[in-house]
Amino acid sequence: MAQKRKKAGTRLTGRIVLPGDRSYNAARMEFNRRFSKFPRVIVFCRRTQDVINAVKWARERGVRLRARSGRHSYEAFSAVNGGIIIDVSEMNKVKVDRKKMVAHVQSGNPLARVYRKLWNERVALPAGTAPDVGVAGLTTGGGIGLLSRKYGLTCDNLKQVKMVVASGRRGAKTIVANKKKHSNLLWASQGGGGGNFGIATDFTFRVHPIQDVSIYSITWKWSDLEKVFPTWQRWAPSVTNRLTSTIEVAAKQVGTIVSTGQLLGGAKELRRLIRPLLQAGTPVKVMVRTVPFIEATRFFAAADLNLEPKFKITGAFGFKPLPRQGVRIIRKFLSKAPNRHSTVWSQSLGGAGSAVSRISPIATAYPHRKAETIYELSARWRNDSEQQRSIQWVKRFRRALRPFVVGDYVNFPDLQIKNWPEAYYGVNFARLKQVKRKYDPHNVFRFAQSIPVGKKRAK
Ligand SMILES: Cc1cc2nc3c(=O)[nH]c(=O)nc-3n(C[C@H](O)[C@H](O)[C@H](O)COP(=O)(O)OP(=O)(O)OC[C@H]3O[C@@H](n4cnc5c(N)ncnc54)[C@H](O)[C@@H]3O)c2cc1C
Structure with missing residues (x-):
């Protein structure tokens, strides 16, 4: 009897979506449509107690669970076949x-x-x-x-x-x-x-x-790659820390290179600061303006809208500018990109007084403090017929650039990286395992690249 009562156990609370419900299909999908997983239940939590109940419910039944917020995991780590997705997106105060x-x-x-x-x-x-x-x-x-x-x-x-x-x-x-x-x-x-x-x-x-900020965008033709990319790489980490910038090189069939950035300062100063970029190659389009900060967030958000629904992305860090050979590799891979939606993107992170680099690599679990830049190599597609080739392209591209870049960002996870603990966490992996052992000794929160409990697994 006692056994039976225990089995009845905790009830799920919150908005519960089950297979067969009208909203199930929309509720189960990740942002990256390369994945299509079928959870046993999705619970949209509205209160902390709903989250507690969901974790208890899963543990009592031995059901695998995943936490989900914005669904943007590159490798769909927030979805699970046959398990429970514990979604917090309705907790948004x-x-x-x-x-x-x-x-x-x-x-x-x-x-x-x-x-x-x-x-x-x-x-x-x-x-x-x-x-x-x-x-x-x-x-x-x-x-x-x-x-x-x-x-x-x-x-x-x-x-x-x-x-x-x-x-x-x-x-x-x-x-x-x-x-x-x-x-x-x-x-x-x-x-x-x-x-x-x-x-x-x-x-x-x-x-x-925050109030107003100034933003810029410069576009070049692809033929300027060897002039623009090295210039941006030297310039972006050395300019004032009030300016963070990006560069994106599109596939050859698109034929553009675009750099954007944001300055905590006025347009006049920004025009002066971007001079080295304007002198590299022949810009075909230049925009500089001062806008309220919220408008700037919308400007940068636009690049992430209307993307192809399926993708494979890998990331890496640049501790120094790519040598000529590295830029040649970018040219080679983007010349033979699987389609027009493949890109190389980079953003400045470190360098001249950067707040990212000022922090010690062991002060937080994020270890890549001394990196000057971060990279993303991306392939995107719609038709499944393009999938295999696109994934292979990213894999080969990553391998080719390995001599010149380091590690990967855990928020750009890539299941193809074998030594992912080293790539994501470097010196901090050992301490992360200790924290895991303390707070999740039974490895309840696990997925393909989760931090392992390690040898001293608690009973
Ligand atoms: C279009 C696009 C643009 C991006 N732009 C940027 C960018 O500008 N800067 C940047 O740094 N990154 C960027 N990323 C990467 C992004 O940071 C990661 O994909 C991030 O993990 C997404 O978080 P999420 O909550 O949306 O995803 P989810 O898929 O919901 O979750 C991601 C991971 O976090 C876990 N998780 C979710 N909710 C919780 C929770 N409440 N508690 C504990 N764990 C939880 C999940 O289980 C999963 O492992 C971008 C990604 C995409 C797809």
Whole structure:
């Protein structure tokens, strides 16, 4: 009898979607349509208690679980066949305390909403560009964006996280991690990667005053690649930390190179600062203007809209500019790209007084502090007939660039990377395993590239 009562166990609460429900198909899909997984249930949590119940429910039944916020995982780590998806996207309150210059942000917020709510108080959190990326995945993996060089990564501004973790053999509980309590868990939530330790429900971030910013965009023809790319690589990490910039080289059939950036300063200063870029090759289109910060977020978000639905992306860090041979590799691969949607993208991160580089590689779980730039090699497609070739192209491209770049960003995960612990975490992997052992000894939060519990697995 007692056994039976135990089995009835915890009930799921929140908005529950099951196979057969009308909304099931929309509810199960990831942003990357390369994946199509069929969970046994999806629960849209509205309160922390819904998250606790869902974790308990899964543990009592031995059902695999995944945390989900914005669904933007490149390798669909937030979806699972036959398991439960614990979705926090309906937990999306934002509260700004302008006196203390902090924002309380629930973990289900997409970035556009965070930017907007913070803008109402004329403050900003350095975060990513895509409007519908979730703040949870972004923060726990790092969080790079157009304010990074001045204000650091999103995770560098994280003061506190509230998380539902597994407890005992079948339970779940909430803990609050900050510098004073559970400081190891706070550390691990600053770049250790989403989904590894528990389900974050609430973040407290340091925020920064913001008003107008200046933005630029410069377009060149592809034939300028050898002039523009090396110039940008030398310039971007050496310019003032108030300026963060990107460069994207499109497939040869598109034939463009575009650099964009944002300055905390005026248009006149920005025009002066981008002079070295304007003198490289022959720009065919130049835009410089001063806009309210919220408008700048929309400008950068545009690059992440209307993309092909399926993709394979890999990332890497540049600790120094690519030599000529590296640029030749970019030319070679983009000359034979699988289609017109393949690109190489890079963003400045470190260098001259950058807030990212000022932090020690072991101060947070994000170790790539001394990198000057980050790269993405991307293939996107719609038709399945293009899939195999596109994935192979990314794989070969990554291999060819290996001598010149280092590691990968855990928020650009790539299942093809065999030594992913080293690539994502470097020196911090050992400590991450210790944190895992403490907060998730039964390995409840696991997926293809989750941090392992290791040898001293708790009973
Ligand atoms: C179009 C696009 C643009 C991007 N732009 C940027 C950018 O500008 N800067 C940048 O740094 N990155 C960027 N990224 C990468 C992005 O940071 C990662 O994909 C990130 O993991 C997405 O988080 P999510 O919450 O949307 O995804 P999800 O798929 O929901 O989650 C990602 C991971 O976090 C876990 N997770 C989700 N919610 C929680 C939670 N509440 N608690 C604990 N773990 C959780 C999941 O289980 C999964 O492992 C971009 C990605 C895309 C697809």
